[in-house]
Amino acid sequence: MTTERNGKILVIGAVGQVGRSLTRELRARVGADRVVAAGRATEPPAELRAAGPFEKLDATDKAALDRVIRRHAIGTIYHLAAVLSADGEKDPVRAWTINVESLRNVLDLAVAHSLAGVFWPSSIAAFGPTTPRENTPQRTVLEPTTLYGVTKVLGENLCHYYFKRHGLDVRSLRYPGLLTYETYSGGGTSDYSVEMFIEALRHGRYTCFVRPDTTMPLMYIDDAVRATIELMQAPAQRISIRTSYNLTALSFSAAELAAEVARRVPGFVCDYQPNFRQAIADSWPRTIDDSAARQDWGWQPRVDLAMLCDTMLRGVADMAAKGVRL
Ligand SMILES: NC(=O)c1ccc[n+]([C@@H]2O[C@H](COP(=O)([O-])OP(=O)(O)OC[C@H]3O[C@@H](n4cnc5c(N)ncnc54)[C@H](O)[C@@H]3O)[C@@H](O)[C@H]2O)c1
Known part of the structure; x- marks a missing residue:
């Protein structure tokens, strides 16, 4: 190395x-x-x-x-x-x-x-x-x-x-758009995915800034x-x-993510009010061919959507319990 x-x-x-x-x-x-x-x-x-x-x-x-x-x-x-x-x-x-x-x-x-x-x-x-x-x-x-x-x-x-x-x-x-519960800058377009977990646990609802059918590669x-x-x-x-x-791992829509969150946070409601970031999301790919990375140096993603949702919700809850405001 x-x-x-x-x-x-x-x-x-x-x-x-x-x-x-x-x-x-x-x-x-x-x-x-x-x-x-x-x-x-x-x-x-x-x-x-x-x-x-x-x-x-x-x-x-x-x-x-x-x-x-x-x-x-x-x-x-x-x-x-x-x-x-x-x-x-x-x-x-x-x-x-x-x-x-x-x-x-x-x-x-x-x-x-x-x-x-x-x-x-x-x-x-x-x-x-x-x-x-x-x-x-x-x-x-x-x-x-x-x-x-x-x-x-x-x-x-x-x-x-x-x-x-x-x-x-x-x-x-x-x-692709990256998700983590540890830090949150709010300056990106894929941030709705992170915000959804934070707001689901905080308020049980989230107003998403892209349409429900918006699909992009996330990891x-x-x-x-x-x-x-x-x-x-x-x-x-x-x-x-x-x-x-x-490089890619997952591609899912905002509505699919909301459904996964609702399965884990009873009563969670997501509504949608697209803002200027919708146009940015619409200009990006929905799915990616990363075969060059796989062939050249053996890239393989490990975290699927269920693991992602479980990890994000657990992590956001832990941060809140420690008093860390994201
Ligand atoms: N987060 C994502 O979803 C994502 C997706 C695609 C690409 N990327 C790329 O990954 C890299 C890291 O992104 P991130 O999500 O960690 O962003 P971030 O905004 O969370 O972190 C960037 C950091 O750079 C620091 N910084 C800004 N200007 C600086 C300067 N002049 N000198 C030193 N530090 C400075 C900021 O204070 C911040 O801590 C970036 O190149 C970004 O374009 C991120």
Whole structure:
């Protein structure tokens, strides 16, 4: 595994939804002191800071990033800092700066320091309304309608360019919508799925911001974290995609999810008031072909819809019992 042999690991965006789970898993695998968590939060969660090194870092500040890489002898970077789809439409300038400039900083410094590897996630948001929505192929039309999606297409091509031009071992996944009960940013389009569990337990009802028939690829966070680590562990000769791999686990509609929740939370009622995020969801695939990931490095999802619902409800209830407000 590149991450174990060559210096320490830096996780940028470690306080976010993916970052917290990924940091915890990497620390469990390679040792807490070998994984530096970084984020903009002045008060990072105690779990992150207590368990290993934490750096306050703005990834758009190249000099600061350079200092962190030197100070900790970083060998591999997982770069997760981003402004997500819904927030990106509200503040496109910020989305551009954070999503594009910080990635360029990471790639430039990875080359300058001859780092062993970089991971950077793309998204199903790289696709758009002209992309085939069923069984979306690995290589297909990429004409997104959100600025977030535009930054992901640009990022994918930038990663491909740095691999071809500089030989940088940069790898990427097009994450589907991700669910976790631990953190909730509210800046994405798949967030209705997470909100449904939270509101079901809190109020027994939820007003969903997409139509009941809205179907998109979704994945429990544990599968996404495992996919990320398995991709990074794969021998370089197995990696045939240097833009970003399609990745999928589940596809279900908002109504199907509501029915699963109602089976577990008696009396749960979901109603629907689509807002601006409906158009974003309508521009994304319904199902994804991830056969390249399966063939190249053996990707297999593990969490099915029933496991997802049971885990989310148990987790949200546990968080509430601990007094954590999502
Ligand atoms: N969550 C999903 O459903 C999903 C789906 C597809 C792709 N992704 C991608 O996965 C990655 C992580 O997403 P997430 O869900 O954890 O998002 P998130 O919003 O929960 O976390 C992102 C983190 O980055 C931090 N950040 C923002 N700007 C920063 C900067 N300039 N310097 C340092 N840190 C900064 C934020 O404070 C936040 O903690 C992103 O690239 C996102 O596009 C996420």
